Amino acid sequence: MILAALLLVTQVAAQDPRLERLDPDTRSAVAAIADSAHGVGLPVEPIIQRALEGATKGASGARIVAAVRRLAVDLGTARSALGTSASAPELEAAVAALRAGATPQVLAHLRDVRRPPLTMALSVLADLVASGVPADSAAAAVLALAPKARDADLVEFRRAVERDIALGAPPGAATSVRLNTGAFTTDAGSPGSPGTPPARPRRP
Amino acid sequence: MGINKVEPSDAELVRRVRAGDIGAYGALVSRYRGRLGRYAVHMIGDHEDAEEALQDSFVRAYRSLARCDDPARFGAWLYGILVNRCRTTGARAARRRRMFVNDAQALNGAAHADQVDRLDSTDAVDRALARLAPEYREAFLLKHVEDLEYDEISELTGAGVSALKMRVKRAREQLQKYLREAEHV
Amino acid sequence: MFEPEDETVERVIQHLRRPVAIDAGLDARVMREIAQASSPRRRAWPRWSAGAAAAAAAAAVLGALVVARPWARNATSRADTLQFVLVAPQAASVALVGDFNDWDPARSPMQTAHGIWAKALRLAPGRYRYAFLVNGVEWRADPGAPAAKDDEFGTPSSVVTVGGRGS
Numbered sequence: 001m002i003l004a005a006l007l008l009v010t011q012v013a014a015q016d017p018r019l020e021r022l023d024p025d026t027r028s029a030v031a032a033i034a035d036s037a038h039g040v041g042l043p044v045e046p047i048i049q050r051a052l053e054g055a056t057k058g059a060s061g062a063r064i065v066a067a068v069r070r071l072a073v074d075l076g077t078a079r080s081a082l083g084t085s086a087s088a089p090e091l092e093a094a095v096a097a098l099r100a101g102a103t104p105q106v107l108a109h110l111r112d113v114r115r116p117p118l119t120m121a122l123s124v125l126a127d128l129v130a131s132g133v134p135a136d137s138a139a140a141a142v143l144a145l146a147p148k149a150r151d152a153d154l155v156e157f158r159r160a161v162e163r164d165i166a167l168g169a170p171p172g173a174a175t176s177v178r179l180n181t182g183a184f185t186t187d188a189g190s191p192g193s194p195g196t197p198p199a200r201p202r203r204p
Numbered sequence: 205m206g207i208n209k210v211e212p213s214d215a216e217l218v219r220r221v222r223a224g225d226i227g228a229y230g231a232l233v234s235r236y237r238g239r240l241g242r243y244a245v246h247m248i249g250d251h252e253d254a255e256e257a258l259q260d261s262f263v264r265a266y267r268s269l270a271r272c273d274d275p276a277r278f279g280a281w282l283y284g285i286l287v288n289r290c291r292t293t294g295a296r297a298a299r300r301r302r303m304f305v306n307d308a309q310a311l312n313g314a315a316h317a318d319q320v321d322r323l324d325s326t327d328a329v330d331r332a333l334a335r336l337a338p339e340y341r342e343a344f345l346l347k348h349v350e351d352l353e354y355d356e357i358s359e360l361t362g363a364g365v366s367a368l369k370m371r372v373k374r375a376r377e378q379l380q381k382y383l384r385e386a387e388h389v
Numbered sequence: 390m391f392e393p394e395d396e397t398v399e400r401v402i403q404h405l406r407r408p409v410a411i412d413a414g415l416d417a418r419v420m421r422e423i424a425q426a427s428s429p430r431r432r433a434w435p436r437w438s439a440g441a442a443a444a445a446a447a448a449a450v451l452g453a454l455v456v457a458r459p460w461a462r463n464a465t466s467r468a469d470t471l472q473f474v475l476v477a478p479q480a481a482s483v484a485l486v487g488d489f490n491d492w493d494p495a496r497s498p499m500q501t502a503h504g505i506w507a508k509a510l511r512l513a514p515g516r517y518r519y520a521f522l523v524n525g526v527e528w529r530a531d532p533g534a535p536a537a538k539d540d541e542f543g544t545p546s547s548v549v550t551v552g553g554r555g556s
Binding site: 226229233234238241242245246258259262263266327329333345349384 | 409416
């Protein structure tokens with residue numbers, strides 16, 4: 001019975017032909033990590049993609065395995081913070097936010113104040129930190145906007161802050177100034193029309 | 205657990221899938237992707253469309269696996285799904301392409317100009333194959349490349365055995381003709 | 390009528406019997422679609438119908454790039470079309486590589502006009518790391534996108550996020 005159950009913890013990753021791009025030792029290490037992640041309900045695809053990234057970039061097997069292992073652990077941490085109903089995109093974005101310096105408490109708070117999906121909110125948090133905004137300022141800003149702002153508003157906020165930083169503003173100041181202008185919370189008169197999809201393909 | 209080098213049969217894999225082991229279907233996909241992919245690419249003449257047809261066929265086969273009456277002949281049953289799916293792609297592509305047939309090709313007397321310009325390969329064989337009528341190409345590929353028996357092909361395509369033999373014969377004649385034309389260009 | 394041993398046709402048959410390369414990611418795509426079979430209704434992303442010849446080529450490529458991801462469990466998720474652009478007038482080739490195409494440089498070669506390289510991709514909701522591979526050897530991040538800070542492989546990458554419909 002247990003044997004059958006073990007067999008049924010399907011070797012999802014082991015059968016993934018994309019992993020053939022890795023050398024055999026790396027492949028089996030990555031597959032094992034992916035399969036055990038799968039076994040505890042974590043998404044496998046991000047793990048596979050990280051391995052493939054390493055393969056394409058010519059990274060050593062050891063480096064690939066280390067990266068994959070770290071990602072699997074971080075996905076677990078993200079899931080503890082966001083809960084088991086978090087989707088794979090949310091978990092990936094949460095990993096980025098955690099690595100940017102957000103605490104699990106911030107993630108849990110975000111989950112409490114914002115309807116899913118949280119993907120964009122978490123990404124914006126991580127991206128703000130990547131632009132130089134201190135982690136706690138970024139977290140505070142996103143949490144302040146999270147209850148009401150649409151995803152598009154959050155993206156626009158991030159872009160506005162990045163523009164200001166590029167023009168020379170200190171990152172923390174840029175964030176709080178933009179936040180305090182109140183231009184990014186939704187109300188009838190806010191810039192950016194609600195709900196209409198962009199007519200042209202947008203830039204990242 | 206021990207290492208078992210003997211590959212499970214199609215029937216065994218189908219049985220496992222039906223029992224809930226989705227992973228076993230992955231083994232079937234691995235087993236057939238090459239051959240079916242080869243047929244789809246040659247039949248449709250476009251790699252991306254062929255892969256889409258192939259992917260669709262595998263998914264369709266999974267969803268209707270309960271209707272595979274003889275799991276030992278899963279492969280042949282899967283071919284049937286793919287053959288039909290390729291026909292749909294061909295028809296769609298032909299309608300799309302009809303807008304772009306240029307006069308030069310019509311003047312050259314290409315039997316199916318809408319198929320000719322689909323292929324960017326300059327390989328004479330691929331071009332000749334593309335010029336065949338779809339039902340001739342289908343019969344030729346299933347018989348001579350995929351090595352199916354006439355009665356199997358009859359089951360897949362719905363055509364009678366003697367009609368199929370005629371199609372294969374015509375295909376052979378036309379291929380010969382097109383290749384000789386190509387040599388004299 | 391005399392029919393000699395048909396060498397020409399045999400040549401054709403031998404040619405056609407050769408193995409044909411099928412995209413390695415196909416198996417995973419099949420398995421993902423199947424795994425989704427019991428989950429909430431999956432949207433079939435519409436294939437764009439060809440209008441002009443140029444649009445036909447673009448549509449074929451975009452169609453091939455639509456990959457069903459079994460991620461978003463909420464039914465509000467939608468794919469978004471993103472335009473990736475790199476200005477690289479000296480480059481001979483630029484490939485877009487990332488989490489959306491298995492980091493395979495052959496999958497998304499970019500088109501160029503006047504030194505501006507571009508590629509449109511339709512992406513399901515998610516956060517994607519990516520980079521440009523210039524001339525097959527040089528990795529470049531996207532200057533117009535957030536940087537991927539957790540770069541473990543020593544080369545620059547960028548991030549793009551596609552959200553679901555916001556709250």
